[in-house]
């Protein structure tokens with residue numbers, strides 16, 4: 479009976495597990511293997527938080543495998559070397575893995591496939607980045623036509639989601655595994671418990687049931703003070719739930735929706751899953767976006783890059799409560815609401831004129847869902863330098879954003895407790911409180927909570943000047959080259 483290796487990467491699940499299913503179909507015994515790769519764990523912007531989440535998820539996966547007669551083999555080292563070693567020890571004739579599309583993953587897999595029988599099955603997105611392209615075969619660089627083309631491709635049927643296998647035969651061998659050495663505690667109160675059951679539970683709670691939360695998505699998704707989004711991103715990031723299953727769940731919800739707003743809400747959530755695939759596709763076809771702006775005319779912006787202002791942003795002490803709340807939510811939980819991500823990113827790039835790559839790096843160090851494609855897409859969109867980007871003159875006013883999306887300041891009070899007693903009408907601009915009011919509510923601005931690090935009106939004009947100038951210079955350079 480043949481043995482195969484199931485090489486697990488960012489697909490830490492048993493449900494809808496196409497690579498494992500293929501391995502089980504082709505071989506009698508399967509060795510589930512995860513390789514802790516120093517090229518990733520020691521990379522710039524590697525995240526200790528994400529490492530803990532990943533390792534807890536591996537412990538949980540090991541438990542699930544043991545209930546099915548198997549176990550997880552965990553090793554450290556270069557994937558090509560570890561795979562060759564485990565193949566030799568187990569006599570495995572094939573390696574099955576879910577495809578991964580980041581530039582590093584593709585290089586790594588090409589190197590492995592050069593010397594070992596690697597078979598890639600499925601992927602972290604529903605559609606492969608080469609499957610959704612224009613009629614002439616070139617990639618889309620604008621979201622809306624991409625989204626339409628994505629939807630015109632065949633979509634999975636609900637009965638195509640593969641159940642978790644009940645038994646996973648493991649070869650009768652002693653294979654060394656470091657999984658026992660991890661021994662990480664899991665905290666019952668953890669906001670993002672790292673296991674597949676939690677991912678399944680979240681998807682069900684969001685998209686299934688009589689009145690699923692997804693039906694209110696359009697109304698609530700931007701509200702910082704309400705729990706209006708799925709909070710599934712860390713689970714999608716690590717493949718603890720498949721993109722296929724999420725798409726199927728929302729399609730079923732859309733069919734069940736009896737009224738317009740519910741249907742529109744389900745459609746809007748599906749569109750967010752498509753943004754995720756759009757950015758994967760962009761990174762696949764344009765890997766240089768990790769180094770530079772997608773737009774050539776905005777590559778030389780003279781950033782101010784003031785290190786003290788950057789530190790104030792990182793630490794959530796800019797003096798703009800909505801910005802500080804977002805940054806502190808990130809520091810405490812490893813996650814930030816999408817509206818807050820847009821606000822803090824706009825503030826860093828457009829108010830402080832700090833290079834968007836600094837913010838991108840900081841997010842990668844702290845986000846549980848930190849993903850090179852989505853993160854780069856989000857930062858370049860905000861900076862106005864990316865595909866389909868927000869126009870450069872769109873600059874969020876942090877006070878108005880706060881008033882609109884956290885009207886009573888509850889999100890701020892949760893993350894910036896020193897402002898707890900500030901009245902609603904001043905919570906988004908506490909520097910306007912009189913000395914008397916500051917004394918009454920027990921917070922002195924400039925001592926207990928910072929003065930604004932920058933004046934938004936001035937910063938806005940400064941940024942518009944810089945971007946306009948940069949665009950003019952780019953046009954002149956192009957003309958010069960032509961002339």
Ligand SMILES: Cc1cc2nc3c(=O)[nH]c(=O)nc-3n(C[C@H](O)[C@H](O)[C@H](O)COP(=O)(O)OP(=O)(O)OC[C@H]3O[C@@H](n4cnc5c(N)ncnc54)[C@H](O)[C@@H]3O)c2cc1C
Pocket residue numbers: 699707708709710711712714715750751753754755757814815816817819820823841845847848849850852853854855856857860
């Ligand atoms: C500056 C910036 C950086 C970001 N960095 C990341 C990142 O590193 N990883 C990441 O997964 N998302 C990133 N996003 C996108 C978005 O903020 C998160 O996906 C979302 O907040 C996750 O919360 P949720 O699961 O409740 O999302 P929901 O609103 O429930 O959406 C469902 C899923 O769709 C996907 N999604 C939603 N919005 C986007 C989007 N704009 N781009 C790509 N995918 C999306 C996510 O997988 C998400 O879990 C970033 C956005 C910005 C503005």
